[in-house]
Amino acid sequence: MVVEKLVVGLLEANCYIVADEETKDAVIIDPGADAMRIKSVISRLRLKPGFIINTHGHADHIGANGDMGLPIMIHRLDKEFLDDPGKNLSASFAARIVSPPASRLLNDGDVLAAGRIRLHIIHTPGHTPGCISIKADNAIFTGDTLFNKSVGRTDLPGSDEEKLLDSIRKKLLVQDDRCVIYPGHGPCSTIGEEKRHNPFL
Numbered sequence: 001m002v003v004e005k006l007v008v009g010l011l012e013a014n015c016y017i018v019a020d021e022e023t024k025d026a027v028i029i030d031p032g033a034d035a036m037r038i039k040s041v042i043s044r045l046r047l048k049p050g051f052i053i054n055t056h057g058h059a060d061h062i063g064a065n066g067d068m069g070l071p072i073m074i075h076r077l078d079k080e081f082l083d084d085p086g087k088n089l090s091a092s093f094a095a096r097i098v099s100p101p102a103s104r105l106l107n108d109g110d111v112l113a114a115g116r117i118r119l120h121i122i123h124t125p126g127h128t129p130g131c132i133s134i135k136a137d138n139a140i141f142t143g144d145t146l147f148n149k150s151v152g153r154t155d156l157p158g159s160d161e162e163k164l165l166d167s168i169r170k171k172l173l174v175q176d177d178r179c180v181i182y183p184g185h186g187p188c189s190t191i192g193e194e195k196r197h198n199p200f201l
Contacts, residue, residue: 001117001137002026003182004041009033011060014184016141019047020115027114028052028068029134029141030184032060035067050114051103055143055184056128057081059090059097071103073112075123078130079105089156106132122171126164127152133172140191141182146172148181148189151200168201 004017009032017038019026026047031038042049051071054062057078065072065082074082081088082099090097108123120135124145131152134141144152146168154161172181177192194201 023115025115031064065099075130076105124167
């Protein structure tokens with residue numbers, strides 16, 4: 001599995017391109033901005049992206065959805081964030097970002113494929129109602145749920161601190177300690193490292 005990380009947009013969100021090294025089939029996770037940079041990496045690596053997965057519907061994670069020309073997948077509880085600048089918070093920055101609608105609405109337990117890679121959808125609400133994490137092999141893309149030594153914000157409309165911490169404890173910390181977490185902002189970590197040293201947990 002190939003994982004390419006790009007830090008995009010003013011809020012420095014992490015966009016990930018995840019690909020099967022052999023078949024070159026790929027998925028783009030959270031193309032929040034800088035579509036041309038994302039496309040440049042795809043071209044350089046000669047990848048074949050099949051779809052986009054948004055870990056949640058905030059503007060810094062969906063901003064380049066419409067520029068990629070790919071099917072969009074998001075959890076059903078965040079579908080309205082895609083075309084509502086109030087819900088996706090872009091209205092607060094006078095940007096008014098509107099994404100194309102989702103081609104598929106995701107649920108907990110769904111499994112998607114990019115070549116031989118299986119992407120397991122884990123519903124981890126709290127930062128938004130429809131936040132998801134995505135597990136692939138020994139990696140988990142946690143969006144804005146769990147960060148390196150931090151957790152997602154819960155002071156935003158639709159967020160819930162109790163649900164966020166419950167999601168982390170029951171759905172993420174139960175993963176193997178060696179599982180690498182790729183968060184929506186900031187550097188990577190591991191499940192074991194967060195169990196031992198995350199002050200919010």
